[in-house]
Amino acid sequence: MKEVISMLLPSYSEARKRTKSNSIKEFYEMNPLFSKIGNGRKYYIKTYGCQMNEHDTENIKAILDDLGFVECNDYLNADLVLLNTCSIRENAHNKAFGMLGRLKHVKQLNKSLIVGLCGCMAQEEVVVEEIMKKYKWVDFVFGTHNIHRLPYILNDLLVSGKQKIEVYSKEGNIVEGMPVKRENKYKAYVNIMYGCDKFCTYCIVPYTRGKQRSRCKDDIINEIIDLLENGYQEVTLLGQNVNAYGKDFSFSYNLENLLEDVAKTGIPRIRFMTSHPWDFTDGMINVIKKYDNIMPSIHLPVQSGSSKILKLMGRRYTKEDYLILFNKLKCIPNVSISTDIIVGFPSETDDDFNETLNLVDYCKFDNAFTFIFSPRVGTPAAKLKDITSLEEKERRLHILNEKVNTYFLENNKKMIGKKLKVLVDGVSDKENMLYGYTETNKLINFIGNLNLIGKIVEVEVTDAKTWSLDGKIV
Ligand code: 5AD
Ligand code: SF4
Numbered sequence: 001m002k003e004v005i006s007m008l009l010p011s012y013s014e015a016r017k018r019t020k021s022n023s024i025k026e027f028y029e030m031n032p033l034f035s036k037i038g039n040g041r042k043y044y045i046k047t048y049g050c051q052m053n054e055h056d057t058e059n060i061k062a063i064l065d066d067l068g069f070v071e072c073n074d075y076l077n078a079d080l081v082l083l084n085t086c087s088i089r090e091n092a093h094n095k096a097f098g099m100l101g102r103l104k105h106v107k108q109l110n111k112s113l114i115v116g117l118c119g120c121m122a123q124e125e126v127v128v129e130e131i132m133k134k135y136k137w138v139d140f141v142f143g144t145h146n147i148h149r150l151p152y153i154l155n156d157l158l159v160s161g162k163q164k165i166e167v168y169s170k171e172g173n174i175v176e177g178m179p180v181k182r183e184n185k186y187k188a189y190v191n192i193m194y195g196c197d198k199f200c201t202y203c204i205v206p207y208t209r210g211k212q213r214s215r216c217k218d219d220i221i222n223e224i225i226d227l228l229e230n231g232y233q234e235v236t237l238l239g240q241n242v243n244a245y246g247k248d249f250s251f252s253y254n255l256e257n258l259l260e261d262v263a264k265t266g267i268p269r270i271r272f273m274t275s276h277p278w279d280f281t282d283g284m285i286n287v288i289k290k291y292d293n294i295m296p297s298i299h300l301p302v303q304s305g306s307s308k309i310l311k312l313m314g315r316r317y318t319k320e321d322y323l324i325l326f327n328k329l330k331c332i333p334n335v336s337i338s339t340d341i342i343v344g345f346p347s348e349t350d351d352d353f354n355e356t357l358n359l360v361d362y363c364k365f366d367n368a369f370t371f372i373f374s375p376r377v378g379t380p381a382a383k384l385k386d387i388t389s390l391e392e393k394e395r396r397l398h399i400l401n402e403k404v405n406t407y408f409l410e411n412n413k414k415m416i417g418k419k420l421k422v423l424v425d426g427v428s429d430k431e432n433m434l435y436g437y438t439e440t441n442k443l444i445n446f447i448g449n450l451n452l453i454g455k456i457v458e459v460e461v462t463d464a465k466t467w468s469l470d471g472k473i474v
Helices: 012-016 051-066 090-109 125-134 147-160 217-229 255-264 282-290 307-313 319-329 350-363 390-413
Strands: 004-008 025-027 042-047 080-085 114-119 140-142 163-166 174-176 187-191 234-238 269-273 297-299 336-343 367-372 419-427 433-438 443-447 456-464 469-473
Touching (some): 051 114, 051 187, 051 234, 080 090, 187 217, 217 255, 255 269, 255 282, 282 319, 307 319, 319 350, 336 350, 336 390, 350 390, 367 390, 390 456, 419 443, 433 456, 443 456
Parallel strands (some): 025 174, 042 080, 114 140, 443 469
Antiparallel strands (some): 456 469
C-alpha cells in the first residue's frame, strides 16, 4: 500500500457553482531547479476524448520535456505512463480503467514505473474515490485546472515516493504561456475559452471543465501570429461552446469580433469548434461569409430532433429554432454542416426518435457523431427515469447510423468532378498516396509528391466513399 503525501480532491457541489467574478490571468512559470527531475526517464501519454484533451496533452508533453523526461511511443518501454482521460460517456471511463488494469500488471513487473491519471475523469468525485480505494498504486492524479502545477506535483512525488492527488474542484485562473509540443507542423489547436456554463442536463463538461472563461483577444492573436510565422497553415479555435466566447468579459467582444480579427492575421485556414445553436448570431454568419480564410465548415450539434427531448436536455432551442439557424447557415457558399446526436435519452419514444430521423432527412448532414445516452453521475439527466432497454437504444442507433451514412455518401458523390483546395496532411494508409482535408473538412486521398505535405493544393475529386474522397492533383 502506498502512503499518500497530500490530497486535494474534486467536489461536484463546488464544481457546479458559478460566480460572477471575472477570470484572472496568470503566467506559467517553472522553477528552474526542476529542469532535470525527469533525468532522462521515458514517458508515454495515452489521450482519450476530444480535441481539448489532445491539446492539453500537447502542453503536458512540453512540460515533461522541460523537466528532463523523454517521450517514447510504447507504454511497455516507458518509465512514466500518464492517462489523460475523458468522462463524456461510460465507455470512455471503461477504456481508461481497462488501461489502468493493464498497467497494474506492468507495474508488478517494473516496480519503478510511475503511473498517473489526469484529465476529465480526475475531476470526478466518484473516480478519485475509486482510485483511492482500489488503485492505491496509482502514483499521481491531477485535474484539468492545474496542468501548470505538474512540475510541482512530480517533484513532490519523486522526492517523497508517496501518492500525490491534487485536483482543484473549481476552475482557477487562465494560465498563459504554458509550453506546447504540437503534434502537427501545419495545423494547430488554439484554445479561445475554457469551461462551459450551459449545463445541458446530460453533460458532465460544466463540472469537469468548470466555469466559462474566455482568453483575451491579444493572447489568442499573438499565438496565431506566432504560428503563422512558424509556417502553420491552419488553426482550430477550441472551446466547449465557442459561440459564447466573450460572454464573460465586462466589455463587448464576441466570437464575431474574434473571427474577424483572426481572419485579418492572414492565417490561411481558420476552423472553430464546438458551436452551440443558442449563441450563433447573424453577425457570426456574416463574418464567415466575408472571409475566405474562415472555413465554411460548421459543427452544430442538434442532439435530438424532438423539441420535447431538447427541453429535457436543457438545450434552450426547439427543433424549429434549430432548423431556422440551419437554413441561415446553408446560405454560406459551399458550407458543410456536421452534428452530434444522442439517442435513447430518458423518455425518448419511437415518435421522438422518428422526429430525429426526419430532421436528419431534412438536414442531410455532411458528418454526424452519434451516441447512446450515457448517464453521468452528478448530472440531472442521470436521475431521470429511463425505461427504454439497451437493446432498443442500440436498434435506434443502428437505424440512425444507416441513415446518416447514406447522406455522407450522397453529399460526397456531389463532389465528384469538383476542384477543391486541400491542405496536404501526410502520407495516407493507402500505398503511395497522400491525404489531406478540403475546406469543408472532408478527407481526400490522392497521388502526389511528398514535398506537397503542409501545402494547400488543388485536387479534383474522382471518386466518393462514405467517409472519404479520392482525387487527383490538378
Ligand atoms: N451521453 C451520450 N452522449 C453525450 N454527449 C455528451 N454527454 C453525453 C452523454 N451523457 C455527446 C453530445 C456532445 C458530444 C461531445 O458528446 O452529443 O455534443
Ligand atoms: Fe456539454 Fe456542450 Fe452542453 Fe456545454 S454546451 S453542457 S459542453 S453539451
